[in-house]
Amino acid sequence: MPAKKRKITKARYEALAELRYALRQFLRFSENAAQAAGVTPQQHQAMLAIKGFPGPDLITIGELAERLQILHHSTVGLVNRLVAERYVQRVMDRKDRRQVRLVLTLRGETILENLSTIHSEQLQRMAPQITQLLKGLRGEIF
Amino acid sequence: MPAKKRKITKARYEALAELRYALRQFLRFSENAAQAAGVTPQQHQAMLAIKGFPGPDLITIGELAERLQILHHSTVGLVNRLVAERYVQRVMDRKDRRQVRLVLTLRGETILENLSTIHSEQLQRMAPQITQLLKGLRGEIF
DNA sequence: TGAATTATATCGTATCACGATATAATTTGG
DNA sequence: CCAAATTATATCGTGATACGATATAATTCA
Structure with a gap:
C-alpha cells in the first residue's frame, strides 16, 4: 500500500491554525513578561529549566541544553x-568533576517566582481553549 | 491588601518546566518538518494561518500579522x-481596494497538506501529556 | 593508556523580527 | 468634499539568537 492521500478538512486546518495562534499568544505574553522583568525570554526559560529540573539533583549544562x-x-x-548578571551560579560536581551544575541565586529566584506566578495565571486562563483544541484534533479525519 | 507573596512549590516549577519542554519539543519537531519540506518554519506557519483562517473569507495582510x-x-x-516561491497568491479585494487577500497556490496546498498530516499525528501523540500538565497547573497553590 | 564525555571558547554565518521612517492608494467620517 | 484614517508596501540599519565548524582542556571510563 503506497501513499494514503487523505484530504484534510477545512475544520482541521482551522483547528491547527487556532492552536498555533493560541501558542503564539502565549509565547508573546511570556516574552513581554520576561522583558518587563528585565530578562530576555531565553534567560527566563533557562531559569525555569534550572529550577524546575525534575528530582533533587541540580541540572548540568548538557541536561539544560536538552x-x-x-x-x-x-x-x-x-x-x-x-552568571554575569548574577541570576545563576555554577556549582562544581564532586562526583564527576567534568560536570558543572547550576543553581539560581536569590536574585534569580525572586525574578523567576514573579514570572512563574503570572505564567501560571495566564496558563490557567488559556488551558480550557487549548485542551479543547487538542481534543478536537484527535481522530475524526485521517 | 498589598502584595500576596505566595510561594511557588517545587512541583509547580516542575510542571511549568515540563510544559515548556514539551512545547519546545513540538516546535523543534515542527521546524524540522518544515525544513524537510523545503520551507522555512515561518513560511509554514503563514501558510497554515492563510489556509486555516476561520470562515469563508480570505485572510488579509493585517489579519495575517495578527x-x-x-x-x-x-x-x-x-x-x-x-509569493516569490509560488506558494501563495495575492488577490485583490474588490470591496476595499486597499486590501490584499491571500490564497495558497496548488503548490502551497500540497506542501501544507503534507505538513499538516504529520503535525496532526504528532499533536495526537503529545496531547495527553500536555492536557495532563495543564490540568496539574490549575488550582492548588496560589 | 587510549577513547569517550563534558564543558568551554572563538569566529563567522544565517535568520528573523523590529524600529524608524516614508510613500501611495483608497476609504471613511465630519 | 476634503481631511483623516486605514491598508499595504518599501528601505535600511539594528539586535538577538542559535548554528556550524573547529579547537582545547579536564576528567572519567573501558
Missing part, C-alpha cells in the same frame, strides 16, 4: 550571560 | 517571499 532544545555550546553562552 | 503575532510590515516581507 531541556531547552538547543546545542551544548549555545547553552554555555546562555549560562555565561546568566 | 494571527502570526508579528508586525504588519514584517508580514509584507514574509508574504513577498511566499
